[in-house]
Amino acid sequence: MRSASIILASALLASAASAEPVAVTPPMGWNSWNHFAGKVSDAVIRAQADAMVRSGMSSVGYVYVNIDDTWEGERDAQGVIHPNARFPDMKALADYVHAKGLKLGIYSSPGPKTCAGYEGSYGHEEQDARTYAAWGIDYLKYDLCGLRVLMAKAATPAAAHQMMVEAYERMHAALLKTGRPIVYSLCQYGKDDVWKWGASVGGNLWRTTEDISDSYLSMAAIGFGQIDIERYAGPGHWNDPDMLEVGNGGMNEEEYRTHMSLWALLAAPLLAGNDLATMTPATVALLTNPAVIAIDQDSRGIQGERVWVKGALEVWVKPLAGGSKAVGFFNRSDRARDTEAEVPLGELGLQGRVHGHDVWNNKELGTLPETLTVRIPAHGVVLLTVSPGPGPQSPSQQH
Amino acid sequence: MRSASIILASALLASAASAEPVAVTPPMGWNSWNHFAGKVSDAVIRAQADAMVRSGMSSVGYVYVNIDDTWEGERDAQGVIHPNARFPDMKALADYVHAKGLKLGIYSSPGPKTCAGYEGSYGHEEQDARTYAAWGIDYLKYDLCGLRVLMAKAATPAAAHQMMVEAYERMHAALLKTGRPIVYSLCQYGKDDVWKWGASVGGNLWRTTEDISDSYLSMAAIGFGQIDIERYAGPGHWNDPDMLEVGNGGMNEEEYRTHMSLWALLAAPLLAGNDLATMTPATVALLTNPAVIAIDQDSRGIQGERVWVKGALEVWVKPLAGGSKAVGFFNRSDRARDTEAEVPLGELGLQGRVHGHDVWNNKELGTLPETLTVRIPAHGVVLLTVSPGPGPQSPSQQH
Numbered sequence: 001m002r003s004a005s006i007i008l009a010s011a012l013l014a015s016a017a018s019a020e021p022v023a024v025t026p027p028m029g030w031n032s033w034n035h036f037a038g039k040v041s042d043a044v045i046r047a048q049a050d051a052m053v054r055s056g057m058s059s060v061g062y063v064y065v066n067i068d069d070t071w072e073g074e075r076d077a078q079g080v081i082h083p084n085a086r087f088p089d090m091k092a093l094a095d096y097v098h099a100k101g102l103k104l105g106i107y108s109s110p111g112p113k114t115c116a117g118y119e120g121s122y123g124h125e126e127q128d129a130r131t132y133a134a135w136g137i138d139y140l141k142y143d144l145c146g147l148r149v150l151m152a153k154a155a156t157p158a159a160a161h162q163m164m165v166e167a168y169e170r171m172h173a174a175l176l177k178t179g180r181p182i183v184y185s186l187c188q189y190g191k192d193d194v195w196k197w198g199a200s201v202g203g204n205l206w207r208t209t210e211d212i213s214d215s216y217l218s219m220a221a222i223g224f225g226q227i228d229i230e231r232y233a234g235p236g237h238w239n240d241p242d243m244l245e246v247g248n249g250g251m252n253e254e255e256y257r258t259h260m261s262l263w264a265l266l267a268a269p270l271l272a273g274n275d276l277a278t279m280t281p282a283t284v285a286l287l288t289n290p291a292v293i294a295i296d297q298d299s300r301g302i303q304g305e306r307v308w309v310k311g312a313l314e315v316w317v318k319p320l321a322g323g324s325k326a327v328g329f330f331n332r333s334d335r336a337r338d339t340e341a342e343v344p345l346g347e348l349g350l351q352g353r354v355h356g357h358d359v360w361n362n363k364e365l366g367t368l369p370e371t372l373t374v375r376i377p378a379h380g381v382v383l384l385t386v387s388p389g390p391g392p393q394s395p396s397q398q399h
Numbered sequence: 400m401r402s403a404s405i406i407l408a409s410a411l412l413a414s415a416a417s418a419e420p421v422a423v424t425p426p427m428g429w430n431s432w433n434h435f436a437g438k439v440s441d442a443v444i445r446a447q448a449d450a451m452v453r454s455g456m457s458s459v460g461y462v463y464v465n466i467d468d469t470w471e472g473e474r475d476a477q478g479v480i481h482p483n484a485r486f487p488d489m490k491a492l493a494d495y496v497h498a499k500g501l502k503l504g505i506y507s508s509p510g511p512k513t514c515a516g517y518e519g520s521y522g523h524e525e526q527d528a529r530t531y532a533a534w535g536i537d538y539l540k541y542d543l544c545g546l547r548v549l550m551a552k553a554a555t556p557a558a559a560h561q562m563m564v565e566a567y568e569r570m571h572a573a574l575l576k577t578g579r580p581i582v583y584s585l586c587q588y589g590k591d592d593v594w595k596w597g598a599s600v601g602g603n604l605w606r607t608t609e610d611i612s613d614s615y616l617s618m619a620a621i622g623f624g625q626i627d628i629e630r631y632a633g634p635g636h637w638n639d640p641d642m643l644e645v646g647n648g649g650m651n652e653e654e655y656r657t658h659m660s661l662w663a664l665l666a667a668p669l670l671a672g673n674d675l676a677t678m679t680p681a682t683v684a685l686l687t688n689p690a691v692i693a694i695d696q697d698s699r700g701i702q703g704e705r706v707w708v709k710g711a712l713e714v715w716v717k718p719l720a721g722g723s724k725a726v727g728f729f730n731r732s733d734r735a736r737d738t739e740a741e742v743p744l745g746e747l748g749l750q751g752r753v754h755g756h757d758v759w760n761n762k763e764l765g766t767l768p769e770t771l772t773v774r775i776p777a778h779g780v781v782l783l784t785v786s787p788g789p790g791p792q793s794p795s796q797q798h
Contacts, residue, residue: 221624309708
C-alpha cells in the first residue's frame with residue numbers, strides 16, 4: 001500500500017490535470033460483469049489488477065479495471081453512497097490499482113435503482129461524482145436501467161427522451177465539476193440513436209445495442225451489425241458494441257479471433273470480460289496481440305466499415321494513420337470446411353500496387369495480386385494490413 | 400364466460416387431438432413483455448384478445464395471446480403453482496381467449512426462478528405442465544434465466560450444457576405427457592448454438608440472440624445478423640429472432656416496415672409486442688398486410704437469406720411455394736436521401752424472364768428488366784415477390 005503523502009501528491013496531480021483529454025483512443029481494460037456479475041469484490045478486483053499486469057495485458061495498453069453493478073451499499077444520513085460489505089475500503093482499493101499503474105472504474109445508473117436493484121445516482125449526481133473523485137475513480141459506466149421506470153411515466157416519447165438526455169447531462173456536469181478526468185461511458189443500449197447526441201452530453205463511449213452474450217451469433221449479430229454509424233466515432237467519443245467475451249468459453253478460438261479482429265476494425269473499446277487470473281495462454285495471446293491492438297488504437301480513430309460481401313464472406317476495412325489500411329476477411333459460415341474466396345482488391349477500394357501483412361500470423365505477404373485468394377476457417381477471419389507500394393522484400397523487414 | 404359443459408367438451412377435444420402438429424408455420428400472435436412487462440394482468444390480456452379480433456389481426460393469422468413473466472404466484476403445500484393476484488382465474492381467462500377463437504400462452508423458466516424473480520418450474524416440470532394443460536394453455540415460452548445460476552456451478556462447460564439440454568427436455572416430456580398440443584418456445588438466447596439441438600428437445604422455436612429493443616440498430620443487428628442458420632428452420636421448428644417492436648414508438652414507420660419485411664423473409668415467428676388496444680391505423684396496416692404475412696407463413700417454410708450486398712444495400716431472398724420468391728431490398732443507411740441502386744437480377748439468382756409485384760404498394764410491376772433500379776428510403780425496404788414468366792399484364796390480375 002502506498003504512503004499517505006504519495007496518495008496526496010497523486011490526488012493533486014490528478015486535480016491539476018483536470019483538462020486532460022480522456023479516451024483519445026478507444027478505452028482498454030477489463031470489466032467485472034461478463035464473468036463475475038454479482039460476485040465481484042475487493043479481492044476479485046485486486047486479483048484482476050494483479051493479473052492484468054502479470055499477463056502482460058497492461059504493457060500493451062489495457063489500463064482500466066472496472067467494477068460493474070453490485071458494489072453499492074446504502075446511503076448515509078447525508079445521502080453519501082457507501083460500498084457494501086464486499087468493498088470494505090474503496091479508496092484503498094483505488095490506491096492499490098493505481099500503484100500498479102492501472103486505473104479504477106465504477107458503475108451507477110441515472111435512475112433511482114441499478115439493473116441489479118442497487119442504489120442508483122438519481123438526485124445524487126453531484127454527491128456521487130464527488131465521492132467517486134475522492135475515492136480516485138477514473139471511469140464511470142452509467143447504465144440507463146433504473147431510469148426506464150421513470151421514463152415509462154413520461155407523458156410523451158419526446159418527454160421521456162428529454163428526461164434521459166438531461167439525466168446523462170446532469171452526471172456529465174457533476175463529473176466535470178470534480179476536476180478529475182473520468183471516462184464517461186453511457187450504457188444506454190443505443191436508445192434514441194445515442195450516437196447522434198452522446199457526445200453532446202459528454203459521453204466518451206456509448207453502447208449501441210443490448211448486451212452481448214458469449215455466443216458466436218450474439219457477437220456476430222452485434223459486431224457485423226455496426227453499419228452506418230461509423231461517422232459518429234472518433235477520438236474522445238466512440239461507438240461501443242459492448243465488452244469482450246474472449247476467454248469465457250462460449251466460443252472457440254477461431255470465433256474469439258473473429259471477435260478481437262472485428263472489434264479492432266470497429267475501433268471499439270476493448271474491455272476484457274473474462275477471469276484474467278485463470279486465463280489460458282491462448283486467451284492471453286488473443287487479448288494481447290500487439291498488431292491487432294494497434295489497429296484498434298490507431299491514432300486516426302476511424303471506425304472501419306463493411307466494403308464487400310459475397311455469400312457468408314464479409315470484408316471490412318479500417319483506414320489507418322500513414323495511409324495503410326486494416327482489412328478483415330470474415331467467414332460467417334460454420335460449415336466445417338474452410339471457405340476459399342477470390343477477392344478482387346480493386347473492389348475493396350485498394351487501387352494500384354499494394355503489399356500485405358498477415359496480422360495474426362505475423363507474416364509478410366509481399367506485393368498482393370490484383371485478385372486475392374483467401375482461405376478462411378468456419379466462423380473465422382484473415383486479418384491483413386495493406387499499404388501502398390511493393391513493401392518489404394525480406395523477412396527482416398517484417399513489422 | 401362459457402358454461403362448464405362446454406369447457407369439458409373442449410378439453411376432451413384437445414386431448415383427442417394430442418398428436419396434432421403445432422407451429423407448422425411460424426407462430427403468430429402477441430406477447431405481453433415488450434409493452435407491459437411487469438404490468439400484465441387478466442384485464443390486459445382480455446383487452447389484447449379483444450383488440451386482436453377487433454383490429455382484424457386474428458383474421459390474417461394472429462392467434463396466440465401470450466402472457467410473459469410476472470404472472471406467477473406461490474406454490475401451495477402440494478407444490479402446485481398458482482397465479483398471483485393480477486390473474487384471479489387463469490382457467491376463466493383461457494376460456495375467454497378460446498371463446499374468441501384465440502389461444503393462450505404462458506411463461507416459465509427451467510430454473511428455480513424466472514428472470515423477474517418469480518417462481519420457475521425447476522423440479523416441478525410435470526406438475527406445471529399438468530397445471531398449464533388443465534387451464535387450457537396452448538403455448539409455453541420457457542426462459543433459461545434462472546437456470547443460469549445453477550449452470551454457473553457446473554464443473555465444466557460440458558456439464559452446464561448437459562444440465563441445460565436436460566432441463567429443456569424434461570419440460571418437453573412433461574408437455575407431451577399432458578396430451579395437449581402446446582407450442583414449446585425455447586427462450587434460451589442462442590446459447591450453445593441452440594438451432595443445432597433445439598428440435599431434439601421438442602422446441603418449436605428458439606431464440607437465436609439476446610433481447611431485441613425498440614430501436615433500428617437493435618432490430619437490424621439481430622434481423623440482418625441471422626446468417627448461416629437458415630437450414631435449421633422449417634415447419635414445426637423455427638429460428639426466433641425475438642418478438643416484434645412494431646408500434647412501440649422507438650422506430651419510424653419506414654423502420655417498422657423494414658422490421659416486418661425482414662421478419663417475414665426470415666420465416667420468423669410474428670409476435671406483436673405493442674398495445675393492441677391503442678394502436679394507430681398505421682400500426683394495424685404494418686402488422687396485418689396479408690401479402691407480407693403470406694411470405695412469412697409460406698407453406699415451404701424456408702428461411703430467407705442474404706444474397707447480395709453493396710454498401711448499405713442488402714438483398715434478401717426467400718423461396719416460396721410454387722416457384723416464386725420474395726425479394727427484399729434493404730437500405731441500412733439513415734442518410735436523409737433515398738438510395739437508388741442498380742441491381743442485376745442475375746446476381747440474385749433470378750435467371751430468365753421474371754415478373755414482379757411490389758408487396759407493400761400492392762402494385763404489379765410486369766416483366767422486370769435485367770437490371771432493376773430500386774429507390775429505397777433511409778432505413779427502408781422495397782419488398783417484391785418475383786415469379787418466372789411475363790406475369791399478369793392488367794391491373795385486374797393483381798394478386
